[in-house]
Amino acid sequence: MNLAESLRIALRALNANKVRSALTMLGVIIGVAAVILLVAIGTGVQGEILGQIEGLGSNLLFAFPAAMEGGGGGGQGGLAIRKQFELEDAERVRRVLGSSAIVVPIIQASGTIKAGNKTLRTTIAGGDDQGSEVFTADLAGGRHYNRAEYVGGVRVIGLGATVAKELFPRSDPVGKSVSLNGQRFTVVGHYEAQGGALSGDQDNQVYIPVTTAQRILNTRNISAIIIKAVEADDVERIRAQTRAALRPRFGSQLSVFSQEQTLGLLSQLLGTLTVMLAGIAGISLLVGGIGIMNIMLVSVTERTREIGIRKAVGAKTYDIMSQFVIEAIVLSVAGGAVGMAIGGGGAAVLDRWVPTEVTAWAVALAFFFSAGVGVFFGAYPAWRASRLDPIEALRYE
Amino acid sequence: MPEQAPPASAATASTCGEGRVVLEARGVDKTYQMEGLEVRALRGVDLRICEGRMLAVMGPSGSGKSTLMHIIGLLDRPTAGSVRVEGEEVSHMAPNELAAVRNKRIGFVFQSFNLLPRTSALANVELPLVYAGVGGGERARRARESLERIGLGDRLGHFSSQLSGGQQQRVAIARALVTEPSIVLADEPTGNLDSRSGVEVMSILQDLNRQGITIIVVTHDPRVAQHAERIVHLSDGRIVRHEIVEDRTCADDEMAEILARAEEE
Numbered sequence: 001m002n003l004a005e006s007l008r009i010a011l012r013a014l015n016a017n018k019v020r021s022a023l024t025m026l027g028v029i030i031g032v033a034a035v036i037l038l039v040a041i042g043t044g045v046q047g048e049i050l051g052q053i054e055g056l057g058s059n060l061l062f063a064f065p066a067a068m069e070g071g072g073g074g075g076q077g078g079l080a081i082r083k084q085f086e087l088e089d090a091e092r093v094r095r096v097l098g099s100s101a102i103v104v105p106i107i108q109a110s111g112t113i114k115a116g117n118k119t120l121r122t123t124i125a126g127g128d129d130q131g132s133e134v135f136t137a138d139l140a141g142g143r144h145y146n147r148a149e150y151v152g153g154v155r156v157i158g159l160g161a162t163v164a165k166e167l168f169p170r171s172d173p174v175g176k177s178v179s180l181n182g183q184r185f186t187v188v189g190h191y192e193a194q195g196g197a198l199s200g201d202q203d204n205q206v207y208i209p210v211t212t213a214q215r216i217l218n219t220r221n222i223s224a225i226i227i228k229a230v231e232a233d234d235v236e237r238i239r240a241q242t243r244a245a246l247r248p249r250f251g252s253q254l255s256v257f258s259q260e261q262t263l264g265l266l267s268q269l270l271g272t273l274t275v276m277l278a279g280i281a282g283i284s285l286l287v288g289g290i291g292i293m294n295i296m297l298v299s300v301t302e303r304t305r306e307i308g309i310r311k312a313v314g315a316k317t318y319d320i321m322s323q324f325v326i327e328a329i330v331l332s333v334a335g336g337a338v339g340m341a342i343g344g345g346g347a348a349v350l351d352r353w354v355p356t357e358v359t360a361w362a363v364a365l366a367f368f369f370s371a372g373v374g375v376f377f378g379a380y381p382a383w384r385a386s387r388l389d390p391i392e393a394l395r396y397e
Numbered sequence: 398m399p400e401q402a403p404p405a406s407a408a409t410a411s412t413c414g415e416g417r418v419v420l421e422a423r424g425v426d427k428t429y430q431m432e433g434l435e436v437r438a439l440r441g442v443d444l445r446i447c448e449g450r451m452l453a454v455m456g457p458s459g460s461g462k463s464t465l466m467h468i469i470g471l472l473d474r475p476t477a478g479s480v481r482v483e484g485e486e487v488s489h490m491a492p493n494e495l496a497a498v499r500n501k502r503i504g505f506v507f508q509s510f511n512l513l514p515r516t517s518a519l520a521n522v523e524l525p526l527v528y529a530g531v532g533g534g535e536r537a538r539r540a541r542e543s544l545e546r547i548g549l550g551d552r553l554g555h556f557s558s559q560l561s562g563g564q565q566q567r568v569a570i571a572r573a574l575v576t577e578p579s580i581v582l583a584d585e586p587t588g589n590l591d592s593r594s595g596v597e598v599m600s601i602l603q604d605l606n607r608q609g610i611t612i613i614v615v616t617h618d619p620r621v622a623q624h625a626e627r628i629v630h631l632s633d634g635r636i637v638r639h640e641i642v643e644d645r646t647c648a649d650d651e652m653a654e655i656l657a658r659a660e661e662e
Contacts, residue, residue: 005527016515309511312472313572314500314528316493390472394511 003326006319010327013299024295025335028373031285032339032366033346038281039362040347042274044355050267059229060134060259061239063093065250083250084221087210090128093225096245101238102228104134107213109223113206114179115167122163123205124180126213126222134226135207140164142174142189145209149188153211157185161193162203180206183216235260278362282369288335289373296328296381307385308393321386328378329371336370416447417483419579419611420469425478427464427634438464439475440634446580446613451606453622454615456631463584465631466615470582471499483579500528504573508585510565512557512572518544519553522572529576543575544568547601563594570601574610581605583614587621593655599624600648624648 014021065083090105097103107126112119125135129147137160145156157180164173173187185208193203210222229238235258242256300307307320340363347356427439438461446452446469456462467473468480471487474495480488482502487495504525505511512521522540531539544550547567557565566586573581583602587595603624606612614625622628623646630638 002530012516305511306513309513310524310528311496312470312499312505312511313525314496314576316496316528318493319528391467394472394507 006322006326007330009323010330013303013327014330017299020295021331024292024331025338027288027291028285028332028335028370029288029339029342031281031288031373032336032370033343034281034284035278035366035369036340036343036358036362037346037350037356038277039274040343040356040358041350041354042270042277043359043362044347044351044357046267046270046274047357048355049270050263059232059235061227061229061235061242061256062258062262063225063227063242063246063254063256064223066253066255083253085223085225086220087214087222089246089249090222090225093227093242093245096241097227097238100230100234102130102133102230104128104130104226104228105210105222106131106134106224106226107210107217107222109213109217111181111206113163113167115176118167120163120166120204122160124213124217125205125207126210127207128210131207131210134228135202135205137161137191137194137202137205137207140190140192141172142187145188145207150209150211153209153215155180155183155185155212155216156188156208158189158191158207159187160191160203160205160207163206164190180208181216278365285366285369285373288370289332289377292328292331292374293377293381295331296324296378297384299327300324300381300385303385304388304393304396307388308390308396311388311390312394317386320388321382324382324385325375325378328382329374332370332374332378333367336367339370340366416449418445418481419448419483420444420446421479421481422465422469422475423479423481425465425468425475425480427461427468427473428476438634439468441478442631442634442636444469444629444636446611448579448611449606449609450627451603451612451625452614453625453628454613454631455617455619455622455628457617460631461634462615462617462631464634466582466584466613469580469613470503470505471495496528500525501576502579504570504576504578504581506566506569506573506581506583506586508588510557510562510569510589512565512568514558515556517554517556518549518560518568518571521557521568522575525572525576539575540571543571546574547571561594562590563597566590566594566598567601570598570605574605580611580613583612585616585618585621586614587616587618595621596648596651596655599646600652603648620646 063085065085085105087105090103094103104127107124109124111122111124113122114120125131127135129145129150132144140161142158144158145154148154149156157178159167159173167173167178168176173190176187178185178187191203191207214220214222227238227242229235239256239258243254246254310320343366344358344363347358350356422442422444425439425442426437429436429438442461442465444465454462454465464473468475471480471482472495474490475488478488479486482498485498487498490498513524519537519540522543523536526536526539541550541553544553547570549564549567549571552560552564552568557568560568570581581602586598586602590598599621602612602614612625614621616622623642623644626642626645628640628642629636630640
């Protein structure tokens with residue numbers, strides 16, 4: 001018996017039980033659609049977040065004093081103190097790099113901001129007058145703090161979108177005074193919301209001059225130095241120069257890494273998340289497969305007599321086996337095709353709210369997995385069918 | 398008794414008077430294990446069937462006639478003894494080999510018709526040819542010829558549920574004939590039919606037999622058995638008597654009687 005013949009028999013059998021066939025397929029349809037949809041969302045969100053970070057510019061470098069390694073050696077190691085950057089370090093880097101880069105000393109700390117009777121936890125971001133070059137938020141009103149305010153350590157503040165909205169829901173915050181960690185500040189500007197998943201936190205930031213930040217935090221240190229290369233191609237050279245400039249004071253306890261490395265790390269993380277989503281959806285596909293097995297077992301029992309008739313007139317084990325396996329494959333592949341259509345269509349519709357991207361590998365995976373599910377879960381019922389004794393099967397009522 | 402089993406020394410390609418031996422069973426034993434109990438369904442059955450004959454196997458229920466039918470129909474294998482179909486030893490064949498021989502040499506007609514549901518008469522008759530590997534066009538042609546032969550040429554597309562019992566049994570006969578088998582094996586072919594349809598079916602079987610087809614009818618009903626040329630009586634798993642039917646019933650005469658009676662009423 002050839003394949004076309006088996007296919008025709010399978011289609012006839014499935015057609016005879018339309019509702020049951022459709023319900024069985026539903027399991028696979030949901031599974032395949034879920035795989036495609038979840039992977040599409042995962043990939044889409046990943047793309048958007050990476051795009052946002054890339055929007056910061058691939059020409060950014062971040063310099064941090066590295067944490068002390070455990071070292072393992074004895075001696076005076078126990079008392080080793082992590083050396084922090086100071087403003088002079090940023091100055092030194094700036095001198096070395098000259099006009100090839102913008103160098104911004106950064107302080108990042110958490111703080112409490114108050115206006116009237118409202119209090120909010122917030123992140124303080126301190127920079128110099130060029131801070132707006134490396135912080136990505138766009139002005140919604142007012143201005144950035146200026147050079148004079150940076151040099152003088154004046155208590156002026158720019159509010160992120162969330163902060164501005166929470167503290168001044170109905171009025172323009174510019175010119176108002178707020179209290180940050182107990183100190184009075186004058187609002188000079190506020191910023192647009194950046195939206196998006198990862199940057200949500202940035203809307204809860206306030207921007208002040210780094211010198212002011214040192215004063216209210218009572219420190220001489222800064223958290224990091226951000227270097228923005230004027231030419232993106234220069235990044236590697238600038239990285240080397242930055243290292244060289246800081247090495248006399250920090251030696252090897254220094255890390256300078258680029259946007260690209262951050263991207264790589266994040267991309268890996270988000271990729272893992274996407275695979276996890278696919279895995280969860282895969283489980284539903286597995287459940288759909290078990291549904292197929294269940295129905296095929298019922299179908300074999302129900303058609304015991306038919307199997308007996310077929311065997312009596314000369315069907316071999318192989319004929320019966322292939323008949324039922326093909327039936328299961330037709331169920332799962334048809335379900336897979338419908339699931340792909342729904343998954344693809346669903347991703348297109350969802351794209352209005354969530355970024356989605358249907359990838360070829362997810363579609364291929366879902367399709368071959370569903371076909372595999374058919375073979376795998378159809379095999380056992382088919383084997384049972386093929387093993388039936390023709391006499392018993394003919395006697396079966 | 399010319400048709401009794403030959404002595405064990407007889408040649409395998411034995412003949413019986415005028416015809417070839419199409420099926421020969423020798424010393425067939427069949428023992429079942431039923432819940433730990435051994436049941437000896439057949440005890441040393443010897444049987445020879447010559448080409449073109451019509452034989453009835455008769456016996457009460459439990460006599461072993463179903464078991465014998467399964468074994469000569471190659472649906473089952475004997476525990477001991479030999480079964481030859483057209484000289485070929487089949488008692489040790491694997492299930493798949495038996496299926497192939499069954500497909501080619503044996504046509505079944507069952508008491509409960511055993512047609513595939515939701516399937517047309519034509520497709521039902523095509524079924525053995527599907528497993529014989531006969532392709533589309535020829536398959537449909539042969540199935541149609543077979544249905545025409547038993548007078549159902551106008552019911553090709555009907556589903557079994559749209560046919561009367563008698564018609565369904567005739568479809569089953571057409572299916573049994575389509576591979577041109579050596580033997581048509583009919584197990585209580587009239588058991589589920591009203592008397593008129595039963596006579597009709599017997600008339601077809603007799604007619605086919607006149608055309609040279611070998612037929613075995615398994616039945617518990619003496620009136621059905623009277624249509625055969627010869628009756629083998631089974632009891633407790635043994636052949637207890639061979640009977641040559643003296644006054645053979647002709648189904649066509651019966652039919653005429655039924656029609657005449659219907660006219661009188």
